[in-house]
Amino acid sequence: MSTASTQLPEGRYGPSADERADRKLKVIGGVLGVALLVLVGWFAYYYVGGNKISAEVITFSASDSAVKVHLEVRKDTDASGYCTLRSQSADGGEVGRADFRFDQHSSRIDKVVTLRTTARGTTAELLGCHAD
Structure with missing residues (x-):
């Protein structure tokens, strides 16, 4: 004697619960994947092309009350903005900050700017530039 099969005939009653769950997970995974790609693209665009002004500290010299900083600024011709500089003392405390x-x-633009300090500064750090 043979035993009767307990499985339903293939395809007769529609997809099984496991197949429906797999399809849902694939759709959710696809939507989340597209959202992640859009987010990464937006951050990449902002990082690469979003900032219209940038600068670099070429050299600096310090005295007891100020730090002279030679900046090289690159920007779009019609852009305006500001760069933030700071100086720290030998023990790491901030002694000056200005825009x-x-x-x-x-x-x-090559420009030498003077950052006034409350004590002798040993660094000149460019914190960032921002377009208006």
């Missing part, structure tokens, strides 16, 4: 504006109609 310097760059409104000139030029794409490259």
Whole structure:
């Protein structure tokens, strides 16, 4: 004697619960994957092309009450904005911080700025530049 099969005939009653769950997970995974790609693309665009002004510290010299910083600023010709500089003492404490504006109609600006300090600064750090 043979035993009767307990499985339903293939395809007769529609997809099984496991197949429906697999399809749901695939759709959810696809939507989340697309959302992640959009987010990464947005961050990449902002990081690469979103900032219209950037700068670099070329050199600096310090005295007891100020730090002179030579900056090279690169920006769009019509852009205006500011760069933030700070200086720290030998023990790591911040002794000066200031914003310097760059409104000139030029794409490259070499400028020496003076950052006033409360004590002798040993560093000149560019914290960032921001377009208006």
